Amino acid sequence: MPKLRFVLGDQLSTALSSLRDIESGDIVLMAEVGDEATYVRHHQRKIAFLFSAMRHFAEDLAKTGACVDYIKLDDSDNSGSFTGELERALARHDIDGIVVTEAGEWRVMEMIRGWSRQFDLPVEIRADDRFLCTHDEFAAWAGRTKTLRMEYFYREMRRRTGYLMAGPDEPAEGRWNFDAENREALPPRLEAPERPNYPPDAVTQEALDLVRSRFGNHFGSLEDFDYPVTREQALHYLGWFVAEALPKFGTYQDAMRQGQPLLFHSHLSGLINCGLLDPRECCEAAEAAFHEGEAPINAVEGFIRQIIGWREFIRGVYWREMPGYGERNALDARRPLPDFFWTGEIDLNCLKQSIEETRANAYAHHIQRLMVLGNFCLLAGFDPREVQEWYLVVYHDAYEWVEMPNVVGMILYADEGLFASKPYAASGNYINKMSDYCGSCAYNVKKREGEGACPFNYLYWDFVARNRRHLARNPRTSRTVATLDRMSEAKVATARADTRRFLDGLTSGGDY
Ligand SMILES: Cc1cc2nc3c(=O)[nH]c(=O)nc-3n(C[C@H](O)[C@H](O)[C@H](O)COP(=O)(O)OP(=O)(O)OC[C@H]3O[C@@H](n4cnc5c(N)ncnc54)[C@H](O)[C@@H]3O)c2cc1C
Numbered sequence: 001m002p003k004l005r006f007v008l009g010d011q012l013s014t015a016l017s018s019l020r021d022i023e024s025g026d027i028v029l030m031a032e033v034g035d036e037a038t039y040v041r042h043h044q045r046k047i048a049f050l051f052s053a054m055r056h057f058a059e060d061l062a063k064t065g066a067c068v069d070y071i072k073l074d075d076s077d078n079s080g081s082f083t084g085e086l087e088r089a090l091a092r093h094d095i096d097g098i099v100v101t102e103a104g105e106w107r108v109m110e111m112i113r114g115w116s117r118q119f120d121l122p123v124e125i126r127a128d129d130r131f132l133c134t135h136d137e138f139a140a141w142a143g144r145t146k147t148l149r150m151e152y153f154y155r156e157m158r159r160r161t162g163y164l165m166a167g168p169d170e171p172a173e174g175r176w177n178f179d180a181e182n183r184e185a186l187p188p189r190l191e192a193p194e195r196p197n198y199p200p201d202a203v204t205q206e207a208l209d210l211v212r213s214r215f216g217n218h219f220g221s222l223e224d225f226d227y228p229v230t231r232e233q234a235l236h237y238l239g240w241f242v243a244e245a246l247p248k249f250g251t252y253q254d255a256m257r258q259g260q261p262l263l264f265h266s267h268l269s270g271l272i273n274c275g276l277l278d279p280r281e282c283c284e285a286a287e288a289a290f291h292e293g294e295a296p297i298n299a300v301e302g303f304i305r306q307i308i309g310w311r312e313f314i315r316g317v318y319w320r321e322m323p324g325y326g327e328r329n330a331l332d333a334r335r336p337l338p339d340f341f342w343t344g345e346i347d348l349n350c351l352k353q354s355i356e357e358t359r360a361n362a363y364a365h366h367i368q369r370l371m372v373l374g375n376f377c378l379l380a381g382f383d384p385r386e387v388q389e390w391y392l393v394v395y396h397d398a399y400e401w402v403e404m405p406n407v408v409g410m411i412l413y414a415d416e417g418l419f420a421s422k423p424y425a426a427s428g429n430y431i432n433k434m435s436d437y438c439g440s441c442a443y444n445v446k447k448r449e450g451e452g453a454c455p456f457n458y459l460y461w462d463f464v465a466r467n468r469r470h471l472a473r474n475p476r477t478s479r480t481v482a483t484l485d486r487m488s489e490a491k492v493a494t495a496r497a498d499t500r501r502f503l504d505g506l507t508s509g510g511d512y
């Protein structure tokens, strides 16, 4: 008897576990549903990208002979939910079982777990082996370690995959990690390479028109949409990245330049997360470039670490800590997120640039997310739930499993250092060192207090004073607390008063 194989929108891979043993007579169900597009009001570009990628994938799958039942968002009877579409599909097809690859998010997994009872059919939930580390393997590793630190997890993944290994316990070029070489600012005359673009075809145009009419009031812009949306384009983009940008990816990984959102970054996260690219093939392409002498070790090691290290680690943390992880708020941050996160109307140039680029591209690179926007959210004490929602809405690569630990653990320290060894708090000095933002800013990065001073400078000391108790007991931040204690009372009071004046001047509560 035929099976129904339900493929979700971030499972766009023909090698997917739920499609592996597909037989003639089986039905592949794919559905664009309103619930998923609106449970948070995703960036317009993110919705258009995913609908276009889903439609292209369904076409490619059908060409292999699979029987694909594809439900478009504007199909007249679309029920608006995965469960509703499954119910309708079961009425259309004679089916004796459902096969699905586990969902990336807790919320959707809970829904899938209910299907067997609800429809009185066997539901086989298969592991998502696009990830290199299973839930059990992560749990076993976490159980053997005293503190969850990505670096040790990463070394285990290097040993296990054999990527950049010279022997069973011997990393290529003698070191596990070349991060110390990856913190250079961008030399003024160094230009980022020009990227290939993929102009919308008829399928993408239809997705763009649909988003314009149905979600035109969501955050973000659809102008000049040119992101890869097919497997073929994704592979082309990966090849371009490895040849043209990877060689300098490592060295300038932390650098920021006004008007240049991508620099040498891969821009592959959206393609990997939705399934158009497999993380292994990305690592293998980068590793081959190293062995052929086309990219240096610091670049290739840095790139592979992000994928088999950070990406897998973050997913492991999410599943280990759910449910409830999103509610953590160790620093008791309660301030509402200000409106300018949606409008970009703010005179702090680093924030303005990062938000405007996010609005235009549904993308900002890691350091903008971490050390500009994230750092500001941490210092200002914005409510973790509101910050999570913002990050989930605005980035084309954002799914809860990857967004949540990056926000709760990495930027906000809301889990009290579950995996971050200290809060990533920094004054304006760091942003000035790594970018050209400060030169065109209304504020003076060198000024620490009073009118015209860079707000990051006083917010930083207010943050340290406000969270003194947490920071004093962490060996990596206790020296900062000691510095605070050596500052005069008047200086600390000024930083705190400047902070209050600045934060109270921000408005929040508008719609987006
Ligand atoms: C607050 C915050 C929120 C984030 N939210 C997301 C998100 O929703 N989705 C997402 O994919 N990434 C997220 N990241 C991680 C990272 O910023 C993006 O993966 C990266 O900027 C994507 O751009 P890129 O493909 O050019 O990455 P590159 O800089 O070229 O890095 C290569 C790849 O490494 C992986 N990677 C790197 N860092 C991380 C990380 N910390 N966690 C997981 N994967 C990583 C990505 O797959 C990325 O494509 C977040 C980071 C922060 C600090």
Ligand code: SF4
Pocket (backbone or CB within 6 Å): 348, 349, 350, 351, 427, 428, 429, 431, 432, 437, 438, 439, 441, 442, 443, 444, 445, 454, 455, 456
């Ligand atoms: S001066 Fe301060 S607020 Fe302005 S761009 Fe620099 S770090 Fe940002």
